[in-house]
Amino acid sequence: MRITVLSGGVGGARFTLGLLALLRERLPDGSGGTTAEVTVVANTGDDMWLHGVRVCPDLDTLMYTLGGAVHPGQGWGRREETRRVSTDLAAYDLGWDWFTLGDLDLATHLARTQLLREGFTLSQVTDRLCRRWQPGVRLVPMSDHEVETHVLVTDDDGTSPRPERLMHFEEWWVRYRASLPALRFVQVGLEGAVPAPGVLAALTETDVVLLPPSNPVVSVGTILALPGVRAALAGSPAPVVGVSPIVGGAAVRGMADACLRTLGVETSAAAVARHYGLRSAGGLLDAWLVDTADSGCVLGLAGQGWLVSAVPTLMTDVAATAEIAAQALALVGREP
Amino acid sequence: MRITVLSGGVGGARFTLGLLALLRERLPDGSGGTTAEVTVVANTGDDMWLHGVRVCPDLDTLMYTLGGAVHPGQGWGRREETRRVSTDLAAYDLGWDWFTLGDLDLATHLARTQLLREGFTLSQVTDRLCRRWQPGVRLVPMSDHEVETHVLVTDDDGTSPRPERLMHFEEWWVRYRASLPALRFVQVGLEGAVPAPGVLAALTETDVVLLPPSNPVVSVGTILALPGVRAALAGSPAPVVGVSPIVGGAAVRGMADACLRTLGVETSAAAVARHYGLRSAGGLLDAWLVDTADSGCVLGLAGQGWLVSAVPTLMTDVAATAEIAAQALALVGREP
Numbered sequence: 067m068r069i070t071v072l073s074g075g076v077g078g079a080r081f082t083l084g085l086l087a088l089l090r091e092r093l094p095d096g097s098g099g100t101t102a103e104v105t106v107v108a109n110t111g112d113d114m115w116l117h118g119v120r121v122c123p124d125l126d127t128l129m130y131t132l133g134g135a136v137h138p139g140q141g142w143g144r145r146e147e148t149r150r151v152s153t154d155l156a157a158y159d160l161g162w163d164w165f166t167l168g169d170l171d172l173a174t175h176l177a178r179t180q181l182l183r184e185g186f187t188l189s190q191v192t193d194r195l196c197r198r199w200q201p202g203v204r205l206v207p208m209s210d211h212e213v214e215t216h217v218l219v220t221d222d223d224g225t226s227p228r229p230e231r232l233m234h235f236e237e238w239w240v241r242y243r244a245s246l247p248a249l250r251f252v253q254v255g256l257e258g259a260v261p262a263p264g265v266l267a268a269l270t271e272t273d274v275v276l277l278p279p280s281n282p283v284v285s286v287g288t289i290l291a292l293p294g295v296r297a298a299l300a301g302s303p304a305p306v307v308g309v310s311p312i313v314g315g316a317a318v319r320g321m322a323d324a325c326l327r328t329l330g331v332e333t334s335a336a337a338v339a340r341h342y343g344l345r346s347a348g349g350l351l352d353a354w355l356v357d358t359a360d361s362g363c364v365l366g367l368a369g370q371g372w373l374v375s376a377v378p379t380l381m382t383d384v385a386a387t388a389e390i391a392a393q394a395l396a397l398v399g400r401e402p
Numbered sequence: 403m404r405i406t407v408l409s410g411g412v413g414g415a416r417f418t419l420g421l422l423a424l425l426r427e428r429l430p431d432g433s434g435g436t437t438a439e440v441t442v443v444a445n446t447g448d449d450m451w452l453h454g455v456r457v458c459p460d461l462d463t464l465m466y467t468l469g470g471a472v473h474p475g476q477g478w479g480r481r482e483e484t485r486r487v488s489t490d491l492a493a494y495d496l497g498w499d500w501f502t503l504g505d506l507d508l509a510t511h512l513a514r515t516q517l518l519r520e521g522f523t524l525s526q527v528t529d530r531l532c533r534r535w536q537p538g539v540r541l542v543p544m545s546d547h548e549v550e551t552h553v554l555v556t557d558d559d560g561t562s563p564r565p566e567r568l569m570h571f572e573e574w575w576v577r578y579r580a581s582l583p584a585l586r587f588v589q590v591g592l593e594g595a596v597p598a599p600g601v602l603a604a605l606t607e608t609d610v611v612l613l614p615p616s617n618p619v620v621s622v623g624t625i626l627a628l629p630g631v632r633a634a635l636a637g638s639p640a641p642v643v644g645v646s647p648i649v650g651g652a653a654v655r656g657m658a659d660a661c662l663r664t665l666g667v668e669t670s671a672a673a674v675a676r677h678y679g680l681r682s683a684g685g686l687l688d689a690w691l692v693d694t695a696d697s698g699c700v701l702g703l704a705g706q707g708w709l710v711s712a713v714p715t716l717m718t719d720v721a722a723t724a725e726i727a728a729q730a731l732a733l734v735g736r737e738p
Contacts (some may be wrong), residue, residue, distance in 0.1 A: 117515060119453075
């Protein structure tokens with residue numbers, strides 16, 4: 067079976083880890099291997115140049131998580147991380163000190179930057195870095211072109227004649243914890259970007275496409291906004307299944323609610339489903355897995371033609387996450 | 403008094419530290435300040451892009467040494483340095499692991515790279531970094547253009563049809579300890595480079611130009627090879643004094659002998675003097691300070707018109723170095 071996952075960072079990485087666990091446990095020979103081929107298309111819209119090095123938060127989180135090196139408490143960054151470089155860097159007083167630049171993480175940024183400066187594409191670089199991490203999936207950036215999400219925020223205190231300003235998504239997200247009202251997201255470079263080699267094929271030549279409970283606006287949303295992706299999904303013979311990132315009317319992780327608010331989308335499992343849209347009605351998804359806390363929306367969505375089910379969707383550990391992945395695949399008859 | 407120093411890394415930095423000590427101790431009010439203005443023009447020919455960040459070995463050595471942060475044993479790099487990033491980076495197996503990339507040093511490279519990528523010139527960046535280090539001199543890179551020294555080496559084992567190959571100077575110098583026979587040095591970018599703002603003025607609108615005991619081929623030699631520098635020195639009203647980097651027929655530090663050999667210059671104090679040339683005969687120097695071990699060449703050089711003197715020139719500590727600087731200035735009547 068070929069499985070394609072469209073992933074952001076922490077949520078997508080944890081989901082994929084559970085998916086891989088599921089595939090391994092279902093393997094008849096119990097060898098721990100898997101007969102499924104999993105391709106993870108990673109959002110690169112949060113990438114940025116920081117102190118001259120290329121930081122790809124979602125790719126890094128996926129590599130570290132699937133490679134067994136992620137910081138277990140944070141869900142991003144490296145285990146046993148230190149900040150010797152960034153502490154010294156702060157003495158130069160150049161700003162960006164709100165962004166955690168761990169020493170071990172920095173090694174990845176330096177390796178990536180070296181290869182990019184040597185002329186390799188981000189796809190090629192990611193392949194090269196994955197030789198170390200052995201993530202057990204084919205990890206592909208959504209595009210080899212640089213796409214950087216900026217946020218038009220407003221200080222909203224009523225005193226400034228021009229209170230709007232643009233900042234990098236990471237600044238809004240990490241520094242301000244998404245607390246500044248966001249008027250809209252501006253994805254610099256998106257219009258001219260094309261999917262990386264293999265991305266469109268991963269959407270059309272596959273047996274199922276999974277949308278993990280990643281941020282529907284700036285993670286999965288950015289991948290979907292890439293020219294060519296929506297059309298490929300619309301024409302794909304594979305069913306497309308999403309797992310709701312909203313549980314009981316709140317974002318499980320991160321601050322997806324602030325992103326949804328910017329788009330005028332209610333923070334609810336049903337509203338996010340309708341935001342993605344039902345494929346038979348011109349949208350993207352065939353099926354939608356919600357949490358038992360949101361079982362109230364199941365009948366309504368089913369009545370509109372959705373394949374929908376309510377199960378526990380909190381990714382509390384790998385076993386629970388494997389079960390969520392199993393339920394998502396079962397919704398469209400793709401049990402491993 | 404205005405003093406200009408043309409400097410490489412370790413030797414030039416130590417010499418300048420002694421010079422500053424001299425200027426402070428000679429100040430009448432004993433305030434520890436100085437009435438002299440010292441400009442250090444630093445060689446940037448050993449600079450390189452490493453893992454996507456800009457490394458400027460000589461500028462860094464000067465900043466750390468004059469800023470009191472240099473590793474005392476090495477004479478380059480930072481005190482209490484660690485290698486957490488580079489140890490992890492080695493797991494990506496991208497090469498360059500022979501180059502020491504310390505964590506604290508890396509903070510400097512990242513700060514520099516950020517500012518360069520923001521569009522600042524290397525001069526502007528150096529000014530900005532010096533706000534932290536307060537070197538007590540005006541530190542100027544020789545050029546804002548990238549100049550990178552490469553070395554045409556030969557494996558010289560007689561078996562290969564094309565045994566010559568080019569490598570970055572730092573690879574030849576650090577990795578191979580200058581042990582591979584160098585056929586010649588190729589300074590990429592030198593022809594199109596121009597002196598940084600203030601460099602030519604520092605050569606002509608000054609009271610004395612000092613050449614510390616830096617490498618005459620690839621440190622001072624690179625600065626001198628920069629278009630416009632020789633002409634400025636030739637026309638400068640200021641006397642030009644050099645301190646021999648060769649003592650008793652050997653390079654005191656580093657592997658200057660390997661560089662001199664490539665140019666067909668004997669490793670002796672007199673030969674290096676003649677390599678620089680006497681200004682009144684179309685060369686660069688007015689005066690040459692040699693070690694007492696080389697006093698045998700004093701009469702011969704003096705007979706050819708050189709201002710020359712033999713004194714202890716080993717920079718064993720700051721006090722001894724201050725005395726060397728005093729002797730160099732005294733040779734041309736520029737006592738502070």
